[in-house]
Amino acid sequence: MATRQEVFEVADRLRARGARVSLRSVIPELRLGGSNRVVGPLLRDWKAERRYLPKVEAAGLPETLQGRLRTFAVELWEAARADAAAELVAERAAPEAHRRAGDEVLDEALAHLDVAEAEMGRLQERLARLEEAGPRVPA
Structure with missing residues (x-):
């Protein structure tokens, strides 16, 4: 049965040779072979750890198309990077917009608190004056 280490070694060798790394290319290179069910998850782990992306081969294309394909790939990559940067x-x-909105709400609440405290101060002074004037007897 194929081991993780063996699958990784075979995949690394294939990649170093410039060969495509896939189940079809890895399994025949394993000492005892292997099944898709066993090798598949191990190869998936290898691809994730090595950040493997198969290369697009332009072999067999006319030189003008190869140049356009390269130009397109570069433009596509730059557009993807620009989109990612914008996101x-x-x-x-x-978060900054949320913080600013929260600050505005807090400032408004504090302004209302200032008004309420000033009103409370005026009412306390009025109450103190009324208490000093003594009780009033209703007529």
Whole structure:
């Protein structure tokens, strides 16, 4: 039965040779072979750990198409990076917008508190004056 170490070694060798790393290319290279069910999860782990992405082969294409394909790939990659950067900026801005909105609500609440405290002070002074004037007897 294929081991993790053996699958990783075979996959590394295939990659170093520039060969495509897949179940079809790995299983025949294993000492005792293996099944898709056993080798598949191990190869998936290898691809994740090595961040393996198979290369697009342009062999057999006319030189002009190969050049256009390379140009397109570069433009596509730059567009993807720009989109990712814009999303990152938006994600970073969202918490800041929430913080600013929270600050505005807090400032408004504190302003209302200041008004209420000032009114309370006036009412306390009025009450003190009324208490000093003594009790009033209703007529």
